[in-house]
Amino acid sequence: MAVFDFTLKFALPELEQDAADYIEQLGAAGCDDAMIGVGIKGRIALQFSREADTAFNAVFSALEDVKQAIPGVRLTEATPDLVGLSDIAIVMGVSRQSIRKLMLAHSQSFPAPIHSGSTAIWHLSSVLQWFQEKQNKRVEQPIQDIAQATMQLNIAREMTQLDPGLQSRLLELAR
Numbered sequence: 001m002a003v004f005d006f007t008l009k010f011a012l013p014e015l016e017q018d019a020a021d022y023i024e025q026l027g028a029a030g031c032d033d034a035m036i037g038v039g040i041k042g043r044i045a046l047q048f049s050r051e052a053d054t055a056f057n058a059v060f061s062a063l064e065d066v067k068q069a070i071p072g073v074r075l076t077e078a079t080p081d082l083v084g085l086s087d088i089a090i091v092m093g094v095s096r097q098s099i100r101k102l103m104l105a106h107s108q109s110f111p112a113p114i115h116s117g118s119t120a121i122w123h124l125s126s127v128l129q130w131f132q133e134k135q136n137k138r139v140e141q142p143i144q145d146i147a148q149a150t151m152q153l154n155i156a157r158e159m160t161q162l163d164p165g166l167q168s169r170l171l172e173l174a175r
Helices: 021-026 055-069 084-090 098-105 124-134 141-159 167-174
Strands: 002-011 034-035 043-052 074-079
Touching: 002 055, 002 141, 021 034, 021 043, 021 055, 043 141, 055 141, 074 084, 074 141, 084 098, 084 124
Parallel strands: none
Antiparallel strands: 002 043, 002 074, 034 043
C-alpha cells in the first residue's frame, strides 16, 4: 500500500448550489482523507492523500466516493496532470531555468507540449517518463503512478465530448 496525493475538481449539479452544503456528506461517504476547497460557487475541489494498492484504485475509489456523496456531480479536472515549466521544476526539485535549459538542449527527445502558446503545457506523466528514460533521474513511483492515473482520467473525461460518429476516425487520425 502507498499513499497517493492528488486533487479532483468538480462542477456541482446545481451551479448555484453552495459547495459547503456537501462537506458532511463527503466525510460520511469516505472522503475524510481529503481537504475540501469551496472557494468558487458551483465548484468543489478535493485534495486527497489516499492509501491504496495502486494509483488507479486511489483515484477510482475517491471518484466513486464523491459521486456517492454528490449525485450528478461532474468531474472537471484531475491533478497532477497538466503542468508548465515551473510545475515540472517543483516536482523535480530544480529551478525553472534548469528545466528550460534541458527542454531546449534536448528538444528532439523532450516530450512535445500538448499546448504551445504564451505558456506551454505538458502532461506531467510524459515529462516524468522522459526524465527517467532519457536523463536517468529517479522519480518516486507513487508520483509517476498518480500522474499517469490522473492523465488517463482527464483524457477519458475529454473523450466524452467526442462526437460518437466521428470517434473512431478521430482516434485513428490522432495517432
